[in-house]
Amino acid sequence: MNQLDDLVTAVRASSKYKYVCEDYVRNLGAQELARRANLKEAVKATKNKLHQVAGAYLDSTTRYAEWLQQLRAVQPGDMSALRPVCARIMSHHASTRERLASLDSFYAQTLARLAPVHSVLDVACGFNPLAIPWMPLAPGATYYAFDIYEDLMAFLHEFINLCQLHGDAQASNVLQPVALPQRVQLAVVLKAIPCLEQVDKSAGKNLLEHLDADHLLVSFPARSLGGRSKGMLNNYEARFMELISGHNWQVERFEFASELAFFITK
Numbered sequence: 416m417n418q419l420d421d422l423v424t425a426v427r428a429s430s431k432y433k434y435v436c437e438d439y440v441r442n443l444g445a446q447e448l449a450r451r452a453n454l455k456e457a458v459k460a461t462k463n464k465l466h467q468v469a470g471a472y473l474d475s476t477t478r479y480a481e482w483l484q485q486l487r488a489v490q491p492g493d494m495s496a497l498r499p500v501c502a503r504i505m506s507h508h509a510s511t512r513e514r515l516a517s518l519d520s521f522y523a524q525t526l527a528r529l530a531p532v533h534s535v536l537d538v539a540c541g542f543n544p545l546a547i548p549w550m551p552l553a554p555g556a557t558y559y560a561f562d563i564y565e566d567l568m569a570f571l572h573e574f575i576n577l578c579q580l581h582g583d584a585q586a587s588n589v590l591q592p593v594a595l596p597q598r599v600q601l602a603v604v605l606k607a608i609p610c611l612e613q614v615d616k617s618a619g620k621n622l623l624e625h626l627d628a629d630h631l632l633v634s635f636p637a638r639s640l641g642g643r644s645k646g647m648l649n650n651y652e653a654r655f656m657e658l659i660s661g662h663n664w665q666v667e668r669f670e671f672a673s674e675l676a677f678f679i680t681k
């Protein structure tokens with residue numbers, strides 16, 4: 416085994432990161448090995464980075480099998496009965512937990528001009544597919560979701576089926592080009608760009624330019640995980656303007672308590 420294999424094994428031996436897809440740990444690990452003095456430091460730096468971009472948002476206790484049972488107890492396709500169960504589960508990921516208070520208006524407002532939506536790609540989705548019961552989707556719509564956790568994606572795959580939608584949830588690193596079987600009507604990139612840009616500065620630009628979608632719903636957090644706003648709104652709005660500069664895209668802006676969202680028509 417070489418050093419990179421040792422690093423991947425060491426990182427995935429920890430309960431917090433054992434389900435992070437291997438190729439992503441390998442990519443991050445290779446970067447850290449090139450920068451650090453030895454394997455031990457590179458393992459520590461890789462875990463720190465994983466914490467910053469993903470682990471910090473996710474509760475330490477995830478009970479996917481139990482949650483699936485609770486979701487399956489609801490009459491198939493009954494979206495209003497699914498809502499309270501989904502809201503409880505979404506409270507276990509900081510990003511969706513912050514959105515819960517605005518969920519009744521979030522998708523109704525941002526997707527009003529597109530409803531009913533026929534196909535969605537949810538990039539670095541976290542627990543957001545559990546908000547499907549609030550989304551104005553067409554019956555039998557297609558929903559693709561990507562994040563780096565294998566166990567979360569297996570759970571969301573079952574949930575997408577339970578909602579009687581087509582599509583898939585796959586453990587995948589979205590810093591690599593996202594391959595889809597078809598072009599989608601809408602890609603959602605919620606509060607993900609600041610995380611992704613911590614690893615790759617051009618991630619936001621690449622996603623906005625290359626995602627195979629007619630429309631994009633992009634958002635940025637209005638406050639940090641610690642709860643302070645620190646002028647974040649202005650900074651992220653400026654960053655977004657930079658990302659779309661030079662493109663003749665139509666943009667609508669929406670401000671919610673926990674995030675600033677932009678609906679883009681390409």
Ligand SMILES: C[S@@+](CC[C@H](N)C(=O)[O-])C[C@H]1O[C@@H](n2cnc3c(N)ncnc32)[C@H](O)[C@@H]1O
Nearest residue numbers: 469510511539540541543562563588589605606
């Ligand atoms: C701030 S959370 C946003 C989650 C979700 N989009 C939402 O708004 O509720 C960032 C998410 O990005 C995921 N993530 C970080 N790096 C990623 C990568 N390279 N590829 C795919 N997902 C990634 C994390 O696991 C985490 O779920």
